[in-house]
Amino acid sequence: MLTIIVMMLAAGAAVAEIRIPMVFLKQETDRPPTLSNLDPIPDDLGEKGAHLGLSDNQTTGAFLGHKYLLETVLIPVGGDPLAAADQALEQTPFLILDVPADTLLKIADLPAAGDALLFNTSSADMSLRSQNCRANLLHTLPSYQMRSDAMMQFARTKRWDTLALISGEHPEDQAFADALRQSAVKFALSITAEKTWTFDTDMRRNAAQEVPLFTQDLGTYDLLLIADELNDFGRYIAFNTWLPRPVAGTEGLRPTAWAPVVEQWGAAQLQSRFRDLANRPMRPQDYAAWAAIRSIGEAVTRINSSEPADLREFILSDTFELAGFKGRPLSYRNWNGQMRQPIPLVTQSALVAQPPLEGYLHQHNELDSLGLDAPESACEAFQ
Numbered sequence: 001m002l003t004i005i006v007m008m009l010a011a012g013a014a015v016a017e018i019r020i021p022m023v024f025l026k027q028e029t030d031r032p033p034t035l036s037n038l039d040p041i042p043d044d045l046g047e048k049g050a051h052l053g054l055s056d057n058q059t060t061g062a063f064l065g066h067k068y069l070l071e072t073v074l075i076p077v078g079g080d081p082l083a084a085a086d087q088a089l090e091q092t093p094f095l096i097l098d099v100p101a102d103t104l105l106k107i108a109d110l111p112a113a114g115d116a117l118l119f120n121t122s123s124a125d126m127s128l129r130s131q132n133c134r135a136n137l138l139h140t141l142p143s144y145q146m147r148s149d150a151m152m153q154f155a156r157t158k159r160w161d162t163l164a165l166i167s168g169e170h171p172e173d174q175a176f177a178d179a180l181r182q183s184a185v186k187f188a189l190s191i192t193a194e195k196t197w198t199f200d201t202d203m204r205r206n207a208a209q210e211v212p213l214f215t216q217d218l219g220t221y222d223l224l225l226i227a228d229e230l231n232d233f234g235r236y237i238a239f240n241t242w243l244p245r246p247v248a249g250t251e252g253l254r255p256t257a258w259a260p261v262v263e264q265w266g267a268a269q270l271q272s273r274f275r276d277l278a279n280r281p282m283r284p285q286d287y288a289a290w291a292a293i294r295s296i297g298e299a300v301t302r303i304n305s306s307e308p309a310d311l312r313e314f315i316l317s318d319t320f321e322l323a324g325f326k327g328r329p330l331s332y333r334n335w336n337g338q339m340r341q342p343i344p345l346v347t348q349s350a351l352v353a354q355p356p357l358e359g360y361l362h363q364h365n366e367l368d369s370l371g372l373d374a375p376e377s378a379c380e381a382f383q
Contacts, residue, residue, distance in 0.1 A: 049286030053293025150343035
């Protein structure tokens with residue numbers, strides 16, 4: 001008996017040596033003005049999701065002797081994100097990044113980041129998952145095309161074959177509009193008319209007069225798509241169109257990584273814990289940061305290691321699974337580092353569907369019917 005106790009204490013001491021420091025690095029940016037102030041961006045967007053993930057990791061780690069630490073580094077507008085990233089990499093190889101796409105690439109290319117494990121939690125940029133991918137950079141936020149593919153699966157299922165599209169002028173709007181066009185082709189749907197939103201007047205007073213005229217020449221269509229990533233004008237389109245048609249995209253029926261109306265599969269418990277922590281609903285970037293921290297914690301728990309190379313290999317393996325409160329285990333694509341995940345289609349009040357939908361099959365994983373599949377991605381860094 002004494003021998004067994006000594007062996008258990010020795011094993012416990014060995015496990016207790018595992019320490020996992022992490023840094024949540026966020027670059028503050030100026031957002032362009034919008035027509036409405038109804039949806040202010042929380043100052044702690046993403047950060048609170050990371051802290052909830054830390055709490056979950058610490059709960060498991062307490063039983064295993066794994067110690068998780070998280071430091072938040074906020075870079076002010078005009079600050080130097082590369083210097084901040086270099087300093088963070090001196091402390092840890094695990095960075096959770098909330099920075100623009102071009103900054104992500106610069107951080108991933110830092111000499112100190114060569115052996116690091118980085119997570120993108122804020123950029124849906126398609127090139128990061130394709131020609132501009134980096135082997136040390138994983139993505140927990142869905143790409144634009146994952147969201148647009150989910151939308152088109154639903155439209156195809158509903159037999160809404162003819163589509164119209166209104167997009168904003170901001171780069172994010174145009175990126176999502178491009179994804180919608182590609183997904184329409186992928187699922188054999190037709191976007192027969194497009195317009196760009198150019199109004200700069202106060203739509204709170206003029207929407208009922210201006211929007212019908214603006215949409216009159218879109219012709220006949222089954223579904224109106226809105227690409228308004230900044231939540232600027234889309235709210236004024238619904239119920240004001242010339243033809244009475246459903247609206248989807250960034251307004252109406254929305255494909256998103258996460259929303260307060262996702263309550264199945266144990267999600268209500270996650271929503272409640274986040275609200276207790278942040279005093280607000282959980283948003284997609286919060287979920288992405290939570291998933292990044294939990295991915296590290298799940299990998300450390302499974303292989304009992306804190307080496308970034310070992311953790312990366314396991315996270316990208318077929319063995320890794322993360323319980324993400326979406327009804328299916330989450331995993332990572334080993335050809336571009338994107339986290340596989342269902343995409344909820346939601347309205348303000350309800351979860352309508354959660355693609356991939358029944359009938360959309362894949363030879364390996366049905367979740368790969370959303371976003372860039374291996375033959376479609378130009379990423380070579382993971383080969």
